[in-house]
Amino acid sequence: MRISDVLRALRDDFPSVSHSKLRFLEEQGLVEPVRTAAGYRQYSPADVERIRFVLVEQRERYLPLKVIKDRLEELDAGEIELGRPATRSHEPRVREVRAPEGGERPAPVAPAPGEPETEIDRALVDGLVSAGVLRPGPGGRLDETATEILRAASALGRYGIEPRHLRSLRTALDREVALARQVVAPLRSQQSPAARARADETADEIGDLFVRLHAAWLRQEITDLA
Template sequence: MALTDPVPSRERPPDAAESPRAKAMTIGAVCKALEQEFPDISISKIRYLEDQKLLTPRRTPGGYRLYAQTDVQRLRTILRLQRDEFLPLRVIRQELAAGREAATAAPAPAAAPETGDPPTDPRPRRRVSMSVQGRGASYSLEDVLEETQAQASLVAELEDYGVIRGEMRGGVKYFDETEREIIRAVTELARYGVGGRNLRAFRTSADREAALLQQILAPALRSRNVDRRKEALDALENLAAVTTHLKHLLLIRDLRKIVGPPLTPPDR
């Protein structure tokens, strides 16, 4: 993985104004255009995606990148697939080659096992940009309970088992975006009788994976070179997506063993 970019990046290359493609954008302009939807977007992240052969912007004679509107839309699709479906870059590359566009909606929630009726789903469609590079906004316990429809006792149980931590400020407990989404997910699991004590395996697995990824990228993450460290953070995001995808595949494989062969409809 390349950790340096010999081509200088500027907000506006000298020949951009004369470009026959009036809608072409510089890398800085692309970053600014997408930062509202993707707060963790950065120039180094866009360069990293180019290094991974996911983007191929046009180059000016002076070596500057220029992005057409199709390039910007492709980048938006890549970022949405990362954020909303947690797909690793290799899978995203395959999806794009097959003409895939980013999903715009999450599947409907499963029916509750006791009644068969679809439970009320308080979750907004996944729009939170989960990133290892920032904790995002903070939410008071009251706000979290209202948004997730979780019980205060469940939140306390998750704290007792170390699944979430929260932070006291001015006598008020606050949670970051990731912890809020953890609470939301566990609230859904609670409908099926899953409690905090059942989540130890998830916590242990996550701790081990984090330690493995830290070991893989430790030298680059500790680098004093700003560009090298930023690209290491982008690589860490991708590795996290890869491990998430792998866990999903392994789970599906094991669940198929539990379910057994598909039912054959009776002959008529």
Template structure:
């Protein structure tokens, strides 16, 4: 059940931008509400989606974000469309704008289905989870141009298969790289992220390796669970350290 349904609030449009007396949540509470369904979501991701004009939380006088239940359902719509349909943010924003204009049902599905207008041909079948994509389809799904995709490959952020196709699982990396590029951080600047990820993975591998040496199905299952937990903790630590450093930057700017 969505947050809007729990609070009796319509979604996704009117309650997301207008001031009202409906329940309001901190960004941490929003993260907790979404994380069961979207384990990879982070506070930085929510802030990024706000920056892309996909959600419009209110601000307290001290500057803290306060999200309505309709805001949370808008976020759920965006995250589900990215995860299940590999849609770029530009297309998702067009869908939300249409919903806000009342051109589609007001209820947000947990996993939205997009139907082409009758005057348009039906869209091509979306790739199945793990199904490789051609370079053109991958770039379109990640909202990258050809040059940006080539740069991501050149600097080791993405690795195509021998047939030149890209795994759908790499879309998260490509979308993040594209988002950073829109802020002037090009793929050539991102090698530090790749190097850091490789070092973190090596550290985690050292922890799990003794379990895998048993070479049994039970050991493999335990190792997979341990990897997931360590991956989540590593992501949380990385995010917390980065956000702490960025807060220091803001503090330094404020004192300047």
């Protein structure tokens, strides 16, 4: 499978996955596609399931790549089965989260493992919206990204980190987006399909580089805390 085929296979479950994300996972040693004589990547169905495993662990468990890599080594050794990570003993239940006053009912949200059924509630949604951390779509609906934010905010709440504490993080993110927009804007302004495609790829690459930079900073600082 070509990289475009892999993205197409993952699109329904992971619509935000990009070319640069797959390249990053390869750089980290989580997947190893073969190369053709011309240097093009080719993925097997097993590679795709391996990538899916990584993405699920990141989305559902918020595990760092180092831990996921250890899980993959267990998978390679036959200690766990693909699609049944050792970190998950059951599928999370799904229940509704109420939107702020005047909004439509949001999409269902699956709680993080071990999270009480009532922990993600209207108060959390309202607090995140008020802090500017959560931005519902038209009609107050919550999409997949919003549910990920809710899960993470709920988990952070167990450590006493409230929506108001996340406001500065969102403000810093807005500055990063503005910086990326400056780079991408000249490409977006061009009319050719090639330029627009390059704009999409550039935006993905900058986003992934920002994520890697943040991860490196956090690893460094958290190590000092520990």
